[in-house]
Amino acid sequence: MGSRVYEDASDWNRILLEVRAHLPMDQRVVFEIRRAGPSDAEAIAAAHLDSIRSIGPSYYEPAIVHDWGAHIEAGLYRRAMGRGEVFFVAVDRQHDVSSTVLGFSSHAQYANDHGVGVYVRGSAARCGVGSALLRAAEADAIASHASSLQIDASLAAVDFYTRHGFIETGRGSHLLPSGRSMACVFMTKALNAP
Numbered sequence: 378m379g380s381r382v383y384e385d386a387s388d389w390n391r392i393l394l395e396v397r398a399h400l401p402m403d404q405r406v407v408f409e410i411r412r413a414g415p416s417d418a419e420a421i422a423a424a425h426l427d428s429i430r431s432i433g434p435s436y437y438e439p440a441i442v443h444d445w446g447a448h449i450e451a452g453l454y455r456r457a458m459g460r461g462e463v464f465f466v467a468v469d470r471q472h473d474v475s476s477t478v479l480g481f482s483s484h485a486q487y488a489n490d491h492g493v494g495v496y497v498r499g500s501a502a503r504c505g506v507g508s509a510l511l512r513a514a515e516a517d518a519i520a521s522h523a524s525s526l527q528i529d530a531s532l533a534a535v536d537f538y539t540r541h542g543f544i545e546t547g548r549g550s551h552l553l554p555s556g557r558s559m560a561c562v563f564m565t566k567a568l569n570a571p
């Protein structure tokens with residue numbers, strides 16, 4: 378997936394968002410969505426672990442949360458980028474000095490199937506960050522001529538994906554690298570080209 382595809386989805390090149398304008402000023406989150414590169418891998422790993430450890434315990438037992446995050450390290454994302462998976466990050470722009478990655482999304486193609494995933498730090502949840510990240514990944518999938526998206530959704534994300542038009546196709550489990558299984562919901566979404 379080269380830069381040409383991404384330029385086609387140029388809305389997501391660098392967009393500054395202030396979301397939930399109806400919220401009090403101290404609850405607003407100002408963030409930028411941009412395409413991630415290998416130099417973002419450490420920050421993506423930190424946000425991924427934070428998301429699992431802060432949001433996951435409300436949906437899974439401790440042993441599953443532990444194993445879910447156990448394999449996470451920066452090389453995972455660098456290798457995925459090398460295979461063509463496209464990542465976007467939401468960067469905190471609330472404070473001039475902060476550049477914390479609040480969350481990330483990705484779009485990967487496996488043969489004719491396209492998958493996306495979204496993870497947001499617990500401290501930034503329910504502020505619209507995940508929705509903006511999902512839209513970026515979806516735009517990239519559409520630019521790659523995907524006609525549908527597939528997700529093995531964690532129980533923590535089913536309501537979120539449902540809100541964004543995904544429908545359940547089945548229930549099962551996802552095998553973690555440790556060998557432990559975590560319950561998940563298989564979901565799909567038909568895409569309409571813009």
Ligand SMILES: CC(C)(COP(=O)(O)OP(=O)(O)OC[C@H]1O[C@@H](n2cnc3c(N)ncnc32)[C@H](O)[C@@H]1OP(=O)(O)O)[C@@H](O)C(=O)NCCC(=O)NCCS
Binds near residue numbers: 432502530534538
């Ligand atoms: C799923 C996730 C990415 C959502 O990110 P987010 O930034 O909180 O999502 P948004 O604020 O954009 O939510 C948009 C809408 O989705 C729905 N939604 C999101 N999280 C929800 C939750 N925990 N329970 C119910 N509905 C939820 C709501 O309708 C929400 O709108 P509202 O806040 O106005 O009610 C985040 O909860 C997360 O990182 N979870 C843990 C990691 C994970 O499981 N990722 C998916 C792997 S497949």
